[in-house]
Amino acid sequence: MNKRMFQTPGEQATNEREVRALYSKLLESWDKRDAKAFAALFNEDGESIGFDGSQLIGQAEIFSTLKDIFDHHPTPPYIYKIKNVRFLQPDVATLRAIVGMVPPGKTEIDPALNSIQTIVATRHNGEWCIASLQNTPAQLHGRPELVQQMTEELREVSEHAQ
Template identity: 50%
Template sequence: MESFEEAVTALHAAVLTAWNTRDAAAFAALFADGGQLVGFDGSQVPAAEIEAHLTPVFSGHATAAYVWRVREVRPLADGVALLRAIAGMLPPGADVPHPALNAVQSVVAVHTPAGWRIALLQNTPAQYHERPDLAEAHTAALVDD
């Protein structure tokens, strides 16, 4: 039987894989009713609008692909978990993440009859103002195996 940590980690991987494959419907399907996406640019998108929000993003231009490392998965309450991760993005044709696109991600996941779903995905830019050592460590952690 899969642990909640494994299930929530798989949920996070699935949503970022849906982004990487530019599949707006698959991305949106991973959100709980009433869920919310807070994008890198601060966009706040209700779950019911995510597919419509992402479709023109994916069709309008080649998007960068996510790479990520999960840092923590922990329970918040029965059937509710928090996942924290660092992420970066590979611009089209790039082999390493572009440091200006680094982010810290938080996912609040809820267990529903359909399985684990995202109640909140927040993608916060990780700019580390005037702390280049932290920015370098973030990027390095994404490319180190």
């Protein structure tokens, strides 16, 4: 009952790697258009708030909605850069990343599709799962230089991945 509320540096490094890997698996499942694998990374009652503001609650709804999207729409893969991982408690972490996409038939990242993604990850029985995914469009209204800066940062990630 008296649970430790801190992590040793080694534990924190391991946990951070695991949370980063969880997020990478999430985007890999999107890139593979695998709704089942995507939904399975969430807690049973996890939630996903999409780029358009849609709210999906629970693995079943996340799966069925994504399956429909993947079945009927082309979805470009993500280019991403994890900006930080923060532990609120040893078994609760947030991860923030910037993401972009190259639309089908195009060769450049479309800045209109850039977003900031945040996950809240929780660990139960030694396994990290996503409690919440928030996908916020990075329009940065009135600050085109920040949109350009984010797009350039993602372009660099994309070039190094090739």
